[in-house]
Amino acid sequence: MTAAHPPRILYLVKQVELAVRGRLDTVLRPHGITVTQYTALTVLEQHPGMSAAQLARHTFVSAQAMDGIVRALGDAGLIERTRDPGNRRRMTISLTPGGTALLADCRDDVDRIEAEAFGGLSGADRDTLSEWLQDARRALEDAPRTVD
Template sequence: MTAEHAPRILYQVKQVELAVRGRLDAVVRPHGITVTQYTALTVLEQHPGMSSAQLARHAFVSAQAMEGIVRALGDAGLIARVRDTDNRRRMTISLTPAGVALLAACRSDVDRIEAEAFAGLSASERVRLGTWLQDARRALEESH
């Protein structure tokens, strides 16, 4: 197949995203959360103390959608919102022990999905792929 007839890289990335989303849904649904809620929890695991607006940007949803996600996760006891001591108008969001436990319960299944998806890549190729994907995301953000 020639390059001009090969599927676009953007199309291939979207196919991978949809396949991963389906597999993640099967893993997180029994825990009572959605893939989008799982994404928000993993972002908070890496960046505790974010505002709702920051979390929305990192989780790739609108601020309005994040309001519902934060409400649901808070109602489920998976996150806690506290007033920022430096800026009393700002609320920060962090995982609760239940949120940490839920992520731990999902970790081996998520690790398996990732291992299956990228089994054909060496460790250094996985690092390189991660770098390329981050570079692509950054380039799109900067050009927007």
């Protein structure tokens, strides 16, 4: 018996996310960090000097959860918080050399997971998929949230 409809794209994206998260958890555990902590570090690698609120939005966690993540990463010496010279009430967060080194240590394992997941795609197809996923994320961020 075949399904009346193919699986929804949202379902497939969620299945990929769960599979990737499980694999990431396995390779990151020996480094002493969680998937969410790793995500925060990679966001900071791309966007140093973020506030905790900005980092929470980019990492897809609540501000309250980010407080614990920032505390743990700071205690581990992976990030540093400094006062923003342009706004003395704002603290910015950046990687320490230890945080940069940890990401470098994780890179081969993470690259291997990405290659296993998307190795069947050409470079052009990977670029296209990346663009589509970024477009989808932006569209959802820009759309008003409604509940009917």
